[in-house]
Amino acid sequence: MNWFVKTFSGSIGRKLLMALTGLFLCTFLVIHLIGNLQLLKTDGGEAFNHYAKFMTSNPLIKTVSYLLYTSILAHAVFALLLTIANRKARPQGYTVVNNQSSWSSRNMGILGTIVLAFIVFHMKDFWAEYHFEDLPMYTLQDGTVVKDLYLEVMNAFKSGIYVALYVVCMGAIGFHLWHGFESGFQTLGLNHKKYTPFIKTTGKVFSVAISIAFAIIPLTVYFFRQ
Numbered sequence: 001m002n003w004f005v006k007t008f009s010g011s012i013g014r015k016l017l018m019a020l021t022g023l024f025l026c027t028f029l030v031i032h033l034i035g036n037l038q039l040l041k042t043d044g045g046e047a048f049n050h051y052a053k054f055m056t057s058n059p060l061i062k063t064v065s066y067l068l069y070t071s072i073l074a075h076a077v078f079a080l081l082l083t084i085a086n087r088k089a090r091p092q093g094y095t096v097v098n099n100q101s102s103w104s105s106r107n108m109g110i111l112g113t114i115v116l117a118f119i120v121f122h123m124k125d126f127w128a129e130y131h132f133e134d135l136p137m138y139t140l141q142d143g144t145v146v147k148d149l150y151l152e153v154m155n156a157f158k159s160g161i162y163v164a165l166y167v168v169c170m171g172a173i174g175f176h177l178w179h180g181f182e183s184g185f186q187t188l189g190l191n192h193k194k195y196t197p198f199i200k201t202t203g204k205v206f207s208v209a210i211s212i213a214f215a216i217i218p219l220t221v222y223f224f225r226q
């Protein structure tokens, strides 16, 4: 236990934890996206409500959810601790901007803060509503009666301001991943002449694809499903 505390209380250990939690959150995004794409089906909510029921009742997924919440918190807290430590080490801040670094890499703090604010706002809306509020019910084809989360999402995306906010936040997530994906692999030491260019390209493609695919959902609901 002692080695664990020692490893993860130092700045290298904290960076390592940020990389591990960050890459785990990337995996979550892919699964969440696949589930959310069910919202685009014109089946009255059957596929999406089925998916929501599975995600909230399967014991294995419920356990992984706790790992997800812990990862979000740990990623944000370690980011804050590292930023404070870096500021202390360089009290005057940066006076020279490294032209080689991308805009994303220089703004990870603000981008991460926007993403965290989005997650809090987003979970308050959909997650908390689904778990703690009385919602209209939906009967699945197999006869199970579930809360109609599909209807909740459709109603939320009726608002143009809400949709615009979502699209802006998806942009922030894209920029955060633009630097974060490759940085995570670099921290894990996966730096190799042959594989690094591949990881970098995958990171760029991943960040653009994820943000566009998520943004398409509220936009499609707003323009084509009302």
Ligand code: HEM
Residues within 6 Å of the ligand: 032, 036, 052, 055, 065, 068, 115, 119, 122, 123, 126, 127, 130, 149, 153, 166, 173, 214, 215, 217, 218
């Ligand atoms: C169009 C975009 C999105 C839609 C329509 C959407 C929809 C939903 C819905 C309906 C839920 C509640 C049901 C559930 O737990 O699966 C949920 C939960 C959640 N969403 Fe999203 N989401 C979107 C994007 C995102 C993004 C980009 C993130 C992260 C940056 C995110 C993070 C979360 C988290 C952490 C939860 C709680 C998951 C859990 O309890 O297991 N969502 N989302």
